Structure formats: structure tokens, C-alpha cells
Amino acid sequence: MVSLISLITQSDELSVVMGYMSIACWIVVYSPQIYENYILKSGEGLSVMFILLWLGGDLTNLLGAIYAGLLPTMIILAIYYNLCDLVLLFQVYYYRWLRRKRREADGERQPLVELDEPKVVKPLLPSYLLWPLLVSFVLAVGWIAHLMYRSPDVKLPEGPADGGVAFEWKGQVLGYISCVLYLASRVPQLFHNVKTRCVGLSLPMFFFSISGNVTYIASILFKSTEPKYLMTNLSWIAGSGLTVGLDLFIIGQFIYYRLEDRQKAPVFANDEDDEQAVVL
Template sequence: MMAFIAPPPQSEELSSVMGYMSIACWIVVYSPQIYENYVLKSGEGLSVPFIILWLLGDMTNLVGAIYAGLLPTMIILAVYYNLCDVVLIYQVYYYRWLRRKRREADGERQPLVELDEPKVVKPILPAYLLWPLLVGFVLAVGWIAHILHENDDVKIPDGTTGGGVELEWKSQVLGYTSCVLYMLSRVPQVFHNFRTRCEGLSLAMFFFSISGNVTYIASILMKSTDYKYLVTNASWIAGSAFTIFLDLFIIGQFAYYTWQDSQKAPVFANDEDDE
């Protein structure tokens, strides 16, 4: 999420660092899920309404970025978010079509149990290397932003070409629309997880989504705590905060189902020993 209103220049350096770290999180966020879908040759871990609502929120964001006259780099990022959403939707429907064609081709020659046999996602790197690298990338972006901000010749943009804080209705409509879409997007995924037990869903996607929203809110609050400024950016703060809450709930689902599976494993082991 990105605001379309430029706040007053207060704590600009820390705010810019947080803003760039937020962008880095959002660059990372889609990759683990796209990779997991590719390895599993399935997108069943994702709720289709979740992706569609997320796409609509990103489309609203893109319209707002263009309307507000953001720098080309910010507009390119907004386009990137939309393209990633489209890739996820494509993966879901393509792998469903591929699965249906396989079943039609095999007919009665192969049991459905074998066709539906779950695959294990093999990470590109071991977790003890991959996670530090991803987190390190986000921190490095924040550090580079800090260095750039100290350079008088390079000015990190406020996010718009405008100066003060203006409660402009078009931007507010876009802000609250994207806010509602982002919040609603998580609801179908939460219910979808009750059925799939989070199988085929990337934990990293929600971890970096939370990180992106936390740093985004921090970038707003570090700019200013002026009442008018907070009211102007209330939609983006509320949308990010509520999305964080739902993403934490989804991570809680991951933890609960992982704990359940760990409890089942010793039971099955004891059954085999009895035989």
C-alpha cells in the first residue's frame, strides 16, 4: 500500500528508510508463493477471491499512483504488484486445467490417489540461508536508503510531486477503496485455509506482507503525528493495520496446523511399532 498524499517534511530520513524497506518487502512477498505453486504444479493453496480482491486493491493503488503523479519508479512498482497478482491467478487456473487434462488422459489407468499425491516443496536454498538472505535484502535496502538520504545530491522523493497535506476527496476515495479491498481479500483466504490446512500456501508471503505493512505504517508515523496528516492518511493506516491482524491470524493457522501434524506423527509411529 502507498499513500497518495505527501505529508510535511518531519523525520524525513527515518520515514524514507522505512518506506524503502516496505517497498523491498513487497518486492519479495510474491516470489515464495509463485515458486511454491510452480514446484507443486498447483495453486490450490490460494483462495481465488483472495487474489482477485488483492488485484483490485493493487489496481486501485496503481490508478492512485498515476493520478497523484508519483515518480516513474513508484508507478513501475505498482505495475509490478499487478503483474504478480495476474501471475498467481494464471497459475491457479493453468494448473487446474493441467490437472483436469491429466485425469482425462489417464482415465481409469491410474488411481486418483496417485494423481493427488502431495509433493514436497524443495527450497532453492536451505531455510537457514534463505530467510537471512531475504531479511538481509530488506535491511540492505533500508541501509542504502539511509546512505542516499545523507547524500545532498540525491533526494529521496516524498512520494508525490505536491507539497503540503491536503484532504483531497479523489485521493481519499481511492485510499478507502484500496483499504476495503485489501482488508476483504484476507477473509476468503482465512476460510480457505480451514479446508486446505494451509497446504500449498507460502508462509513467507504473509511474513513479508506483515513486514511490508509494519514498515509502511512506520514510514507514515515517522513523517508526522499531526492530526490533519493522520486523518489524511487514515485509510492507508487502517488498511495496513487490519491487514496485519488478518495476516497474523493466517500465520496462527500455519502454526496450529503444523502443531496438529506434529501431534499425529508420534501416534502413527506407535501404530507401526505395534505391527
Template sequence: MSPPFNDTLSSILGWSSLACWIVVYSPQIYENYSLQSGEGLSIFFVYIWLIGDTTNLAGAILAGLLPTMILLGAYYTLCDLILLIQVYYYRWKASNYQVTTSLEDEETPLLISGHSRRKDEVTPKKTIALQYASAMVFVVVTGLLAWWISSSIEVEEKPPLRHSTSMAWIIQSLGWTSAVCYLGSRIPQIIKNSSTRCEGLAPALFFFSILGNATYALSICVKSMEKDYLVTNASWLAGSALTIFLDVIVLFQFSYYRYMTIKRAEHGVCQ
């Protein structure tokens, strides 16, 4: 017997969200490597995100979620640590070459290495559109393919673990803490962008985050709109919706500073 349409659509959206979260860190890790600098990131953004991923992982373990979900939580935490290592490593590397430059303050001017891009270098709109269109196609295709593979494999369903009231409260608290951290992490990054003009920051990080949160929230709502079900997932829904809002602000900053850079180049204004 085939599953209801809502369950199928929810599964596809869930797998699509998973695809987004697997690759979300890659653009920024590569950006840091190519620039030999991690100064595009707010260090507080990464630390708070790390706390969010850590509490998310702890909640997944206590809730007895699938091993794949626990492994993903561990993967997210590892990626956060990689970003932190990049930031501090490139600061240490730069300090060896430029003794007079202080990298202790996170508002230090960016891109101090020989791999720096010119500030007036702007990626063509067609290239940007193609990149993001390809990203969306990747997410949709991956979601459909993963759903098809998972639906063709018979898995014995196990009844959900029953937790004591105190344990249930702990799990919910970890979920809300994680949601608040994901939300709060964007604030220092938005503030930092106003001084760095988003240089050294990969917009794809926030684009995949928006896609991941949107598809995740939709997978929950499509599955069921019953009150109890929505209340159980309220922390994740709230975190996803509000994080999308803040990520859109970051992408708006990218667009605004890109527009200003083009205008300055057209008028021959030196930065």
C-alpha cells in the same frame, strides 16, 4: 544541511517497506511452480487483492505520485495476474491428467500433481528460523542501502499537486477501497486454510506482508503525528494495521497445522 532524524528514520522504514513489497509475491509464485499447483491460494483472495492493487494504482495515477510508485502499483497488479494465471493453468493441466477430478471448486484437495509434497513433511525449526532471520536482515540492509543511495542523489523537490475537492474525494475513496480490499482478501484465505491445512501456501508471503505493512505504518507515524497528516493517511494506516492482524492469524494457522502434523507423525497416525 542534514535532514531531521525523524525524516531519516521514516525514509529508511519506507525503503524497507518497499523492499518487502517487491519480493512479497515471489515465495508464492515459486511455491506454485514447484508444486505445479495453485490450489493453496483462495481464488477470492487473489481476485480481491487484485481489485485492491488496481484501485491503489488508479489512486496513485490520479494523485500524481512519483513514477516509481506508479510503476510499483503496476508491478503489484502484474504479480496478481501471474498468480491467477498459475492457478487456472495448473487446474487446466491437472484436468488433462485426471479426468475424474473436478477443479472447478476451489476447495478441491491440493497437490494433485507428481510434484506433490508428502503431508507429513515438516521443515526443521532451525531452517525456518534461519530463513526468516535472513529475510529480516535483507529488509533492513535493503532499506539502509536504498536510503543511503537516495540521500546521496540530489533531487529537485516539486510542490505537491493541488487537486479540486471532487478529485481529492475520488483519490481518498480509491485509497479506502484499496485498504478494504487488502483487508477483506484475507478472510476467504483464512477460511480456506481451515480445510486445506495451509498446504500449497507460502508462509513467507504473509511474513513479508506483515513486515511491509509494519514498516510502512511506522514510516508514516515516525514522520509526523500531526492530526491533519494522520487523517490524510488514515486509510493506509487502518488498512496496514488490520491487515497485519489478519496475516498474524494466517501465520498462526501455519504454526498450528505444523504442530498437528508433527504430533500425528510422532503417534504414527496416517493421514
């Protein structure tokens, strides 16, 4: 099976293109959630443990990638992950601090249980424009990487020419720790979504997380399917692949709660009409 994949798909060019498309996906993935937190002035849609475990996974991923001498695109991604994780963590605690300061400024006159009116996040663009634009951005980055790869005047980083990397035990240990942390991070978010019904959580974040992980795996497999290379990258392949499954489950939660809310809306509307009729 591996030899068949190698004959059909092995290509340094495709590896580079997929690697840069993965970077583009991860540039996109954090932006909607950071924007949503900013508009809501809240990070309550995110589980703190989700961010902390994700940050731990990204830190070990970065160190492991450096130790193992993985593709430059992987190292660039790992650095970017960590920066965005820190931004999300800052937002959660900063907006909690702001809320606490507001309560103190009001002289503790607010009730012990505060029921804030949910805010509607106004997107930068309508969804029928935003989604095609984001997807087009990812595809455009891949196309530009393809053109640059074919250009004799541009040299893109491709990693070792033979597709091989050093099987360094420290990097492997860090890689598998990263894999476990990535998988563990989704568990508290799944339970958190049950409480929040995914309110304050960005759907594009998980859609492009899946896309980024799929293209990330593809960039590895297109580079080489040699057993040594696959074994060296196994933790990164497993971490990304299994995380895709959990992210699909989270998207399933989005769909379930949205459909449930839509089914409840007509019922509430009818109840309000009945109440008005009684008053009249």
C-alpha cells in the same frame, strides 16, 4: 499523542528508508509463493477469491495513490502488487488447466476423487540460511537508501517537501475501497486454510506481508504527523494496519496446523509399528 510522536519520530530520511524497506519486503513477499506454486505445479493453496479481492484492492490502491499524489514509493509498490497478483492468478488457472489436460490425456481413467500425494517443496536454500538472507536483503535495502539519502550526489524521491498532499475526493474514495477489499481478501483465505491446512501456502509470504505493511505505515508517519496529512493517508494506514492483524491470524493457522501434524506423526508411527508386530 500525535505531537509527541511528531517530536520523536518525524523525519524525511526515516520516511524514505522505511519506504524502500517496504518495497524490499514486497519484492520478497510474492517470490516464495510463486516459487512454491511452480514446484508443486499447483496454486490450490491459495483461495481464488483471496487473489481477486487482493487484486481489486491493489488496483484501487494504485488509482487512489495517483489521484492523491502520494509518495512515489507507494505508487511503485502499487504497480508491483498488481503485476504479482496477476502472476499468482495465472498460476492458479494455468495449473488447473494442466491438471484437466492430464486427466483428458489419460482417457478419464482416473477416479472421480483424485487423491494426489502431497509434494514437499524443496527450498532454494535451507531455512537457516534462507530466512537470514531474506531479512538481510530488506535491511540492506534500507541501509542503501540511508546512504543514498545522505549522499549529496543522489536525489531520492521524497514526495512533497512540506509533507502535505492534496485531499482529493476521488483518491479518498478509492483508498477506502482498497482498504475494504484488502480486509475482505483475507476472509476467504482464512476459510480456505481450514480445508487445506495451509498446505501449498507460503509462510514467508505472510511474514513479509506484515513487515511490508508495518514499514509502509512507518514511511507515512515518519514523513509527517500533521492532521491533514494523516487524514489524507488514513485509508492506507487503516488498510495496512488492519491487514497486519488478519495476516497474524493466518500465521497462527500455520503454527496450529504444523503443531497438530507433529503431534499426530508419533501416533501414526506407533500404529504402524503395532501393525508390523501383528504381522510378525
